[in-house]
Amino acid sequence: MIIILSGAPGAGKGTQGSYLQERLGYIKLSTGDVLRQHVKQESPIGLEAKSYMDRGELVPDEILVGLIEESTKSIGLGETIILDGFPRTVHQAKSLESLRHPVGAFLNLEVQESELVKRLSARRVCAQCGASYHLVEAPPQKDGCCDRCGGSLFQRDDDKAESIQVRLKVFQEKTSPVVDFYKDRRLHYGIKGSGEPEEVYKRLLRTLNDLQLEVNR
Helix, strand or coil: CEEEEEECCCCCHHHHHHHHHHHHCCEEEEHHHHHHHHHHHCCHHHHHHHHHHHCCCCCCHHHHHHHHHHHHCCCCCCCCEEEECCCCCHHHHHHHCCCCCCEEEEEEEECCHHHHHHHHCCEEEECCCCCEEECCCECCCECCECCCCCCEEECCHHHCHHHHHHHHHHHHHHHHHHHHHHHHCCCEEEEECCCCHHHHHHHHHHHHHHCCCCCCC
16 A cells, blocks of 8 residues: 655655654655666666656656556555655656555645745755755754864755745645645545654554554554
C-alpha cells in the first residue's frame, strides 16, 4: 500500500517520512532520491531521464511515474510505501492508479504560511562546502561558521522571505487540484504540521491507527 506524504516546502515531509521509515519500517521513496539512484545506476529509464536533465528540461510525468513503478516492482504488496512529495499534479496522481500498490491515504501536513516562512528563512548554507544548517533546529556550533570546514554561512536568495512567499504561492496553485483529487476519492487526511516534530509524528500515528495502517513497532 502507498501512503502519500504531502505538504508545502518547510512543512516537515522529510522529517516525518524519515520517522515513519525508521520507527515503523515503512519504505520511503522520493522522486529526487529515486531519480538520482537510477541515473547513477545508468538504468534505461535513468538514462532517459538524464537526457532531459542534461538539456535543462523538466523530466516528463511519464518518466517520473515510470521511476516510481520500477522502484516498487520488487516491494511486496504487504509492505507500506511512503511517497514523499509526489504526486504534485493531477496527471501524476492519476498515473499512480495504474501501479500494483494501491494508494491508501493522502496525508497532508498543514502549516500556516507565516510559520513556513519562519522555518525556511532560518536555513543557512556553507559557501565553501555546501553544508546546510538551520538556525533553530540544527544550528552551527559557532555563529556564521561551518562546523565541517570553517567556511562562511550565507542565506540563499530563495530562502529569503520574499522569495519564499512566491514559492509557497506557486506550490499552492499547483497542488490544490491534487488535494481536491484525493478529497474526491475520500483519501485525504489533513494533519496539523505545526509544533515540535515529535508532536506532529504523534498526530500522524493517530491517523494511521484510525486507518489501521500502522505496522508493528
